[in-house]
Amino acid sequence: MRPAGKGALESLYFDYPQFAAPRVPELDGAATRHPVLIVGAGPIGMTAALVLARYGIRSVLIDRKDTFNDGSRAICIARPSMHILERIGAVAPFVEKALGWRFGRSYYRGEQIFRLEMPQPPGEKYLPMYNLQQQYIEQYLHDVVAANDLIDMRWQSELSAIEARDDGATVRISSLAGDYPLNADYVLAADGARSPVRSMLGLRLKGDNYEGRYVIADIRMDHDFPTERRAFFEPAGNPGGTVLIHKQPNNIWRVDYQLREGESEQDAIREDNIRARVGAILADIGHTRPWELEWWSVYSANTLCLDDYRHGRVIFIGDAAHIVPIFGVRGLNNGLADAENIGWKLALVLNGEANERLLDSYSPERRGATLDVFANATKSTRFMTPPTRGWRLAREAALSLSLRHEFPRGLANPRQMQPYTYSGSRLTPYAGRDAEFAGGPVCGSAAPNAKLGDGSYLLDCAGNGMTAILFSAGPPNAEQAVLLAELSRIDKRFVPIVVTSGGWASETKAIADQDGEIARLFAAMPGALYLLRPDLHIAGRWKAAVPAEILKTAGLCLGSETP
Amino acid sequence: MSAMPFEDFEIAYETLATAIDQAGPEREALFLARLALVLGHELGDITAFRNGIKTALEGLDQDVGS
Numbered sequence: 001m002r003p004a005g006k007g008a009l010e011s012l013y014f015d016y017p018q019f020a021a022p023r024v025p026e027l028d029g030a031a032t033r034h035p036v037l038i039v040g041a042g043p044i045g046m047t048a049a050l051v052l053a054r055y056g057i058r059s060v061l062i063d064r065k066d067t068f069n070d071g072s073r074a075i076c077i078a079r080p081s082m083h084i085l086e087r088i089g090a091v092a093p094f095v096e097k098a099l100g101w102r103f104g105r106s107y108y109r110g111e112q113i114f115r116l117e118m119p120q121p122p123g124e125k126y127l128p129m130y131n132l133q134q135q136y137i138e139q140y141l142h143d144v145v146a147a148n149d150l151i152d153m154r155w156q157s158e159l160s161a162i163e164a165r166d167d168g169a170t171v172r173i174s175s176l177a178g179d180y181p182l183n184a185d186y187v188l189a190a191d192g193a194r195s196p197v198r199s200m201l202g203l204r205l206k207g208d209n210y211e212g213r214y215v216i217a218d219i220r221m222d223h224d225f226p227t228e229r230r231a232f233f234e235p236a237g238n239p240g241g242t243v244l245i246h247k248q249p250n251n252i253w254r255v256d257y258q259l260r261e262g263e264s265e266q267d268a269i270r271e272d273n274i275r276a277r278v279g280a281i282l283a284d285i286g287h288t289r290p291w292e293l294e295w296w297s298v299y300s301a302n303t304l305c306l307d308d309y310r311h312g313r314v315i316f317i318g319d320a321a322h323i324v325p326i327f328g329v330r331g332l333n334n335g336l337a338d339a340e341n342i343g344w345k346l347a348l349v350l351n352g353e354a355n356e357r358l359l360d361s362y363s364p365e366r367r368g369a370t371l372d373v374f375a376n377a378t379k380s381t382r383f384m385t386p387p388t389r390g391w392r393l394a395r396e397a398a399l400s401l402s403l404r405h406e407f408p409r410g411l412a413n414p415r416q417m418q419p420y421t422y423s424g425s426r427l428t429p430y431a432g433r434d435a436e437f438a439g440g441p442v443c444g445s446a447a448p449n450a451k452l453g454d455g456s457y458l459l460d461c462a463g464n465g466m467t468a469i470l471f472s473a474g475p476p477n478a479e480q481a482v483l484l485a486e487l488s489r490i491d492k493r494f495v496p497i498v499v500t501s502g503g504w505a506s507e508t509k510a511i512a513d514q515d516g517e518i519a520r521l522f523a524a525m526p527g528a529l530y531l532l533r534p535d536l537h538i539a540g541r542w543k544a545a546v547p548a549e550i551l552k553t554a555g556l557c558l559g560s561e562t563p
Numbered sequence: 564m565s566a567m568p569f570e571d572f573e574i575a576y577e578t579l580a581t582a583i584d585q586a587g588p589e590r591e592a593l594f595l596a597r598l599a600l601v602l603g604h605e606l607g608d609i610t611a612f613r614n615g616i617k618t619a620l621e622g623l624d625q626d627v628g629s
Contacts, residue, residue, distance in 0.1 A: 379573070379577075382577075382580075386580075388580075388584050389583065389584060389588060389591075390579075390580045390581060390582070390583030390584030390585075390591075391580040391584075393580070393583050393591070394576055394579050394580035394583060395580075398576060400622060400623075401618070401619075403622060404621060404622060405618070407567075407572065408572070408576075410569050410572075410573070411573065411576060
């Protein structure tokens with residue numbers, strides 16, 4: 001909602017573009033069968049289109065609106081998402097505009113009780129978190145989408161019916177230019193929390209709704225505080241409710257405040273009440289100068305998801321598949337990971353390189369990630385919005401003890417989530433090999449990064465297919481060379497990276513690791529091999545190469561072998 | 564003061580919250596007093612128990628119950 005007198009898209013700082021409905025060939029009778037239809041041009045749908053395009057796959061991307069989203073307001077982009085944005089060629093404006101951060105503070109009755117510090121290993125290219133308004137996220141993605149000939153972007157085009165079959169789907173699209181049928185081999189439903197595709201297929205999200213409601217408001221003010229997450233429990237400015245404050249670009253601040261028990265939602269979202277409540281919160285944090293109200297909405301936490309993200313040729317990604325509480329900042333970030341996960345798998349299938357059964361791994365991997373978020377989000381949500389008297393009393397006890405004692409302070413940790421580890425996935429069949437390592441990243445986890453001597457980064461070298469990182473004292477021996485050649489044979493995108501502690505690096509493309517920092521990061525002795533998937537998660541690791549297992553793992557990830 | 568690993572402490576927190584609800588508002592004070600006596604007995608150390616009482620009392624007047 002916006003202040004009285006303002007238009008629905010009249011922002012203090014963002015000019016919403018207006019996109020026309022295109023004249024499409026289907027309106028002139030063309031019956032093209034498209035490889036992929038993506039429903040919903042939010043951040044997740046656009047990212048999916050860009051991931052597919054990276055593998056040469058065409059898609060039609062439809063959205064019923066004529067501009068970017070004004071409802072959903074994600075602001076936190078986590079480090080793994082920056083890597084996804086980098087791989088689809090979109091990251092540069094994000095780095096330039098977004099506000100990076102790694103610290104936070106929690107207060108109880110005005111006193112700081114918890115200091116959040118997200119780790120920043122020296123080899124990482126990106127900070128743990130970046131704040132950027134969703135409109136900019138969509139604008140920067142759209143700039144790349146619009147420049148890509150493989151993506152047929154159709155605004156003001158609404159899916160009005162879908163017939164899903166074993167071999168594809170026929171949908172009906174309504175646009176100002178006319179109604180038309182469209183045929184696609186696959187449909188990616190990225191149409192958000194209220195997904196019409198989901199309803200049309202008769203599918204329902206399952207899970208829990210939480211009691212506590214929050215108002216989320218964006219304001220503009222000249223306020224001197226670093227980009228940190230601030231959480232206020234029992235603040236004087238909002239008695240009986242928690243407050244969260246995040247900084248965004250353009251002097252915009254996000255103020256989330258919990259409504260008191262029994263407070264009417266209708267009253268709470270009235271502009272005069274929003275102004276009074278936000279004003280009291282700002283006075284409490286010491287901001288007494290003027291501020292302007294940009295936008296507000298009301299929110300309650302849910303943990304809801306589909307039983308299966310894939311229904312034959314229709315695949316759900318992002319909020320269409322799962323709704324998570326905002327407190328762990330996993331809505332946008334998990335959606336981007338969904339888009340990348342299904343993107344490379346579907347591209348390999350459509351390129352005729354992979355058996356369709358590769359797609360079977362999408363739902364277990366990404367639904368697993370959602371359930372993991374639920375487990376953590378349930379804890380943080382219970383702390384942010386205690387559901388019953390027992391939880392309220394226990395929280396009051398813990399918070400009041402936190403003023404003078406360290407031991408309960410960890411309960412106020414917002415649990416900003418790490419990317420999910422696919423250790424139980426069928427694409428990670430040799431996770432048992434972890435036992436051979438004294439440390440380092442485990443099978444299924446996202447690969448760590450390392451800074452190289454020339455200022456570039458280890459993961460910059462990774463490819464669009466499988467990537468092997470071989471640790472070696474000298475050039476690969478005969479057996480290793482045969483293995484790398486065999487991996488190149490089964491994967492035309494395969495990239496071998498040799499990390500060497502020896503002095504021969506200059507003559508080849510090997511990476512010199514003279515001080516052994518990369519080897520330490522991966523807990524790797526010479527001879528160790530890490531195999532990375534296209535999404536840079538670790539498919540497997542071996543202390544000494546076991547060619548049969550490595551080729552089997554690569555074959556599973558490429559869909560050329562089935563379990 | 565506590566040597567309990569954080570994961571366990573968190574479970575203790577959750578178990579306590581659930582148990583307060585189970586006792587119900589009428590009996591929650593009685594439940595908490597009984598819990599303190601049971602834990603004191605299991606602790607088996609009157610000095611540690613007195614310290615615990617002191618810690619829990621400190622700053623209590625700053626807070627209004629929820």
